[in-house]
Amino acid sequence: MSILVIAEHDNNELKVATLNTVAAAKEIGGDIDILVAGMDCETVADSASQIPGVGNVLLANKETYKNSLAENIGNLIVELSEGYSHIMAPATTNGKNFMPRVAAKLDISQISDISAVISNDTFERPIYAGNCIATVQSTDTIKAITVRTTGFDACESSGGSASINSIDNDTNAGVSSFVKEEIAESDRPELTAAEVVISGGRGMQNGDNFSLLNGIADKLGAAIGASRAAVDSGFVPNDMQVGQTGKIVAPDLYIAVGISGAIQHLAGMKDSKVIVAINKDEEAPIFSVADYGLVADLFEALPELEAKL
Amino acid sequence: MKILVPVKRVVDYNVKVRAKSDESGPDLSNAKMAINPFCEIAIEEAVRIKEAGNADEVIAVSVGDSSSQEQLRTCLALGADRAILVETEESVEPLGVAKALKEVVSKESPDLIILGKQAIDGDANQTGQMLAAMLDLPQGTFASEVEIQDGIVQVTREIDGGLQTLSLTMPAIITTDLRLNEPRYASLPNIMKAKKKPLETLSSSDLGLDLSPRQNTLKVAPPPERAAGIMVEDIEQLVDKLKNEAKVIT
Numbered sequence: 001m002s003i004l005v006i007a008e009h010d011n012n013e014l015k016v017a018t019l020n021t022v023a024a025a026k027e028i029g030g031d032i033d034i035l036v037a038g039m040d041c042e043t044v045a046d047s048a049s050q051i052p053g054v055g056n057v058l059l060a061n062k063e064t065y066k067n068s069l070a071e072n073i074g075n076l077i078v079e080l081s082e083g084y085s086h087i088m089a090p091a092t093t094n095g096k097n098f099m100p101r102v103a104a105k106l107d108i109s110q111i112s113d114i115s116a117v118i119s120n121d122t123f124e125r126p127i128y129a130g131n132c133i134a135t136v137q138s139t140d141t142i143k144a145i146t147v148r149t150t151g152f153d154a155c156e157s158s159g160g161s162a163s164i165n166s167i168d169n170d171t172n173a174g175v176s177s178f179v180k181e182e183i184a185e186s187d188r189p190e191l192t193a194a195e196v197v198i199s200g201g202r203g204m205q206n207g208d209n210f211s212l213l214n215g216i217a218d219k220l221g222a223a224i225g226a227s228r229a230a231v232d233s234g235f236v237p238n239d240m241q242v243g244q245t246g247k248i249v250a251p252d253l254y255i256a257v258g259i260s261g262a263i264q265h266l267a268g269m270k271d272s273k274v275i276v277a278i279n280k281d282e283e284a285p286i287f288s289v290a291d292y293g294l295v296a297d298l299f300e301a302l303p304e305l306e307a308k309l
Numbered sequence: 310m311k312i313l314v315p316v317k318r319v320v321d322y323n324v325k326v327r328a329k330s331d332e333s334g335p336d337l338s339n340a341k342m343a344i345n346p347f348c349e350i351a352i353e354e355a356v357r358i359k360e361a362g363n364a365d366e367v368i369a370v371s372v373g374d375s376s377s378q379e380q381l382r383t384c385l386a387l388g389a390d391r392a393i394l395v396e397t398e399e400s401v402e403p404l405g406v407a408k409a410l411k412e413v414v415s416k417e418s419p420d421l422i423i424l425g426k427q428a429i430d431g432d433a434n435q436t437g438q439m440l441a442a443m444l445d446l447p448q449g450t451f452a453s454e455v456e457i458q459d460g461i462v463q464v465t466r467e468i469d470g471g472l473q474t475l476s477l478t479m480p481a482i483i484t485t486d487l488r489l490n491e492p493r494y495a496s497l498p499n500i501m502k503a504k505k506k507p508l509e510t511l512s513s514s515d516l517g518l519d520l521s522p523r524q525n526t527l528k529v530a531p532p533p534e535r536a537a538g539i540m541v542e543d544i545e546q547l548v549d550k551l552k553n554e555a556k557v558i559t
Contacts, residue, residue, distance in 0.1 A: 069475070070438065071447055093468040097450050100403070100438035109404045109523035112433045122527065127431055128326040132335050135527040175478045176447035179463065183471040190470065196557070220558060231487065238453065238467050238488050244432065245347075245487060247469075253557040263325055270535065274555045276547065291538040292550055304544040309558070 001030025001120055004058075006077065006089040006098075007048050011038045011066065014047040016193050017090035019154035021147045022051055025088055026155060027117040031055045034162070035080065037073055039066035045164050052160035059166045067178035068094055074101030075171035081106060081142060085120070091146035091248075092192075103144035110144040111136060115151035129244040129267035149192060150250035150271055184239065191242065194223035196253045197272070199242055200235070201227035201265075203258020203279065203298055207235040212299070213257065215306040225249065225269075227259045243268035258298045261286025278302075310364040312355040313419035315410050315440075316348035316384055318377045319430045326430075332528040335430075344380040347425025349387070350485040353492040354455060355423050356388035363457050366390050368417060372409045374398055378508060385503035386495035392506070397513040397520060403431070405520035407439035412516045414444060419480065421462065426451050426484040437484035447477040451486040 003025045008015040018034070025032050032053055036045045037060040045059040058080065064072050077098070081087060087102060089095035091113045103110035115133070116124035122137045123145070191197060198213050198220070210224070217224050225242040226235065242249055244267040254272035259265060261277070261284055269275070270289050277290035280297050287293040294301065320326055321343040329336045344352075355367045369384035370393040371377040381392035395409045414422065427434035441448040449455075449464025453472065456463040457479075466473045467486045495503070513520055541547045551558045 067473075070450070071441075074442060093451060093466075096434050097438065097448075100435040101442035101448075103435070104404065104407060104439035104442035107404075109402050110433070110435050110439075111524065112435060126532070127529070128320070128335055129429065129432070130532055131326045132328045132529045133532050134529045137525045137527055139523050139525065173445070173447070175445075175481075176449075177476045179474040179476050181468075181471065181473045192469070228487070237471075238486065239469065239471055241487075244429065245427065253551070253555075264322070270532075274551070274557050275535075275538070276551070287538075287540070289535050289538075291535075291555065292547055293538060293540045294542075294544070294547055295540065296543075301544055305548070308544055308548045 001028060001085050002083060003028060003030055003032045003086040003088060004080065004084045005032060005034045006095065007034050007036045007044060008090050008092055008094060009036065009038060009041060009044040011041045012043065014044045016154050017092050017149045018048070019051065019157055020149035020152045021088055021090045022054065023152040023155040024114065024117055024147045025086070026053055028086060028120050030085065033058060035060065035077065037065040037076055038068070039063055047157070049162040049164050050158045050160050052156050054160055054162040057162050057164045059164055060169060061166065062170055064170055064172040069176050069178065070098040070101055071173035071176050072171055073098045074105065075173060076169055077102045078105045079169050079171060084142060086143045086145060088145045088147055090149050095146050099144055099146050106142055106144070108140040108142055108144050109138065111138055112146050113148045114145055115148045129263050130270065131263065148248060150248050188217060189221065189223050191223045191225055191240070191247050192249055195251050196220045196222035197225050197249050197251045198222045198255040198257065199225035199227060199259060200230055200257050201259030202229040202233060204230060204235060210236055212302040216302065216309065219306065219309040227265045229262070256286050257302065259286050260284045261289065310420045311366045311368065311417065312358060312364050313368050313370060313414065313417055313422045314351050314355045314384065314389065315370050315422070315424050315436070316352065316380055317345045317371065317428045318342055318373055318380045319345045319428050322346055322429055328529045328531045332530050334526065334529045344383050345425050345428045347427060347485050349492045350489050351423040351425050352384050352387050352389060353490045354485060357490065358457065359388070368393065368419070370395065370410065370413050372397060372401055372406045381508055382503050383495065385506040386500045387493065390506065392508040394508065394510045395513055395516065396510050399520065401520045402522050402524060403433050403435035403439055404523065406436050407443055408518055409513060409516065409520065410440050411443045412518065421479060422482045424482070424484050426486055437482055441482040446480055446482050448482045449475055449477055450484040452483050453486050453488045455483060455489065
């Protein structure tokens, strides 16, 4: 078994999602290499080389890979694929973007979003918004896999000493180019990496009322999320969406405020360790997954919660 | 300009699907079926581009059994000009769907192909990217804004943490995210008109395609149940439980 893990990074910093993916690779077992493709990303390669259990770090440091364009990265991974039994990336928007291109070029059927490793060819993955867990066995010689990061605890990030090998491949497809990026600046942790998440739903009534969550988030060091209903209603941007079609989170503490608990939302948070639901409708389905439920008007409950913390 | 929109027939998004008791698959008996919500957004976007005068024809295509004709008729009622069904009785993985769509693309030569980012049954999120790779076309996945100008399409994408804008040379592939648009409802006159629009059926064997699955589904089980929780009386009790029982805050 020989596994190629594609590092998630922003050219400056190796993202935790990479550690979750390496953890999944370790469950499969075998040699693990990491590909760091980007521009001026030597520090990322350095971090990757410290992960215990990693044999080689492949560093593709080129303008072509700076913005992680799927066409260019996909072609690079295809060129590097020979000899690997598994190619794995976290199921981030980035991994979801390039991995199917790799699978299609190699004529293999990708296994998306695995939540558990059963053996080197058999995996569990959620389907139907997590209402069913499918156990699937791949018959392809190479397995192309994206990893649901909440399914695997991050592996250690230091103590290893992999060698870093620069590679010179340049697979610029020349059909797409980067124009701009608007990344929300926030002092809060990232939704998918936060230990505490507090999310608002349609019950928040408008975008301004989301500020009621700020003080609580500050006190708990929490990230702020939202239900699809809140995003659909235009209260907050889509990158805050927790759910089947948004982000999948599994923090130690998840606080759902004014969220009814549609299937699509539960799919994104029900693996959280402790779930708190605050809703004025005692029949709301969110209470069926909550460890602690409080029937209350959120406009009274939130200021009180902030004061008591 | 011609736009191709591949769509999928799936269980309606309001249906809570459960695993069969023998764990052989999801229990879909009598489940209400519908067009995949992201595919509906794709059709709406294509129709809007046509209405803005930037396209001449919108073609809906589906890969599935004959019942998918129902969803193709929906697309025709929403404004697609004609439809193609690649008929197959077996269930097809995204890789196979992309191979079938590739054949349709080579017959139709569209300038733009718009798909949903994922289907809400298998949640695979693969088909658009796979088709793009097979055709060596650029892709703008998870689109929240699409702008067309002189052979170039500018796509704003929903990525982790924010938005990214890419410029793609056409022909290109776009997959839709939630906020790209709000699909219209089909009006009764348009539903009537849709019945007369052309719907062509091809069989996957005519196309000479091997769409057999590469994955064996060994079982489909319900997710682990959460232990029942408790209701608390007030914020004070909640904070106390979180501190002293769950020990998740200090």
